[in-house]
Amino acid sequence: MATTSCPYGDAHTTVLDIAREGGADLSTGGHSQVLSISPIIGGIFSVGSDARTRTFREDGAKLTPKEAARWREAVAAIQEIEAEEIDHDAPEPSAEEMGSQPAQPPRAKPTSRFTNAKNYALAEGSKDPGILSQLAHSPDWNVRLLVARNPATSTDTLEQLATSADKDAKRYRDAAHEELGHRYEDMRDAAELEACARMxxxxxxxxxxxxxxxxxxxxYMPAKRWARKSVPARRTLLAAAFDEAARLFKLGARFAGWSELRPGRLFDAPKNRTARSNYMLPGYAARLNSPMEVLGLFASVFASLFGSIAHQTGVRKKLGLGPV
Structure with a gap:
């Protein structure tokens, strides 16, 4: 129980709940030892006493000593930033002291009932890709936007943000895609540069x-980046891309799994009437050498779903591809 009456009410009975609401000091079953629960910062919080401190993610996973040390360094950096901001927020000098120079209004900061204020400074200023990866899962889209704009964010995390589909994704997805474009630029060959310019x-x-x-x-993904992705990661991306393109063409089709078809076969035909809109893509699609080859396969798939290869020109145009 809390050493004083719980400021969060009776609903906050777990350590995680208290961390989410800003942390507190707890007595352990009436004994003299006190546990300090920190607020959640960067998706991580600590529970500790003078004798021992443990650090956890929100999902309950315990951090390794090295990960915990990196988190504590990041929190210390935030505290330094906040100390500087307190100095900057000191009372402005009077107009007489300033002469004719008007006082500048304070800079507005985003606020959210979901997010500890330290997360904003961490998302904007952290140089640790691991911490930024945790922040990319924040329920506050402002935090995800700051992560997307942070140059220290890993390419994997940016790709996750660029393909997010939650209700606030449009607020930060373009920022992630723009940063990825800069990173991809030097990885593209001549054919890829031409294709991107056309798109x-x-x-x-x-x-x-x-x-x-x-x-x-x-x-927009270069072949060099595609080559670094695992087959499961490729399949996840292809499945989502197939469903999105199917919605674009209003086909009522959806991805239903992978089949071991030989190259040249596009998808398995529906096996019964109830599965008429479910399609299994060939497993070899995830083993193709480049995204451009995959896009060509998609064009053939959707052209055939329209019932005639004559539709392929229009299909390729909507999919951002050049002529056959």
């Missing part, structure tokens, strides 16, 4: 990309 200039495709975050990620 950027194509009004039809540009009208669709905001509705297809995973497909957009696939369309």
């Amino acid at each position: 950027d200039a194509d009004g039809v495709f540009q009208q669709q990309v905001a509705k297809m975050p995973s497909y957009r990620q696939l369309a």
Whole structure:
């Protein structure tokens, strides 16, 4: 129980609840030892006493000593930033002291009932990709936006943000995609640079990309980056991209799994009437050498779903591809 009456009410009976509400000092079953629960910062909180401190993620996973040390260093850096801000927030000198120079209004900061204020400073200033990866799961989109704009955020985390589909994703997805574009630029070969220039200039495709975050990620990803992704990671991206493109064409089709078809076969035909809109893509799609090859496969799949290969030109245009 808390050493004083709990400021959060009876509902906060777990350590995690108290950490989410800003932390507190607890007595252990009426004994003299006191446990200090920190607020959640960067998706991480600590529970400790003078004798021992343990550090956890929100999902209950315990951090390794090295991970915990990195988190404590990040929190210490935030405290230094806050100390500087307190100095900056000192009372402004009077107009007589300032002469004719008007006082500047304080800079507005985002607020959220979901987020500890320290998370904003951490998302904006941390140089630790691991901490930023945790913050990318924050329920506050302001935090995710700051993570997307932080140069220290890993490419994997940026790709996750760029393909997010939650209700606030549009607020930070473009920022993640823009940062990825800079990182991808030096990885693209001549054919990829030409394809990206065509997609950027194509009004039809540009009208669709905001509705297809995973497909957009696939369309702009260089082959060198694709080569570094595992087959499971590729399959996750392809499945989401297929469903997005199916919605674009209003086909009522959806991804239903992978099949071991030979190259040249596009998908398994529905096995019964109730599964008529479920399609299994060939497993070899995730083993192709580049995203451009995958996009060509997608074009053939959707052209065939329309019932005639004659539709392929229009399909390829909507998918951001050039002529056959």
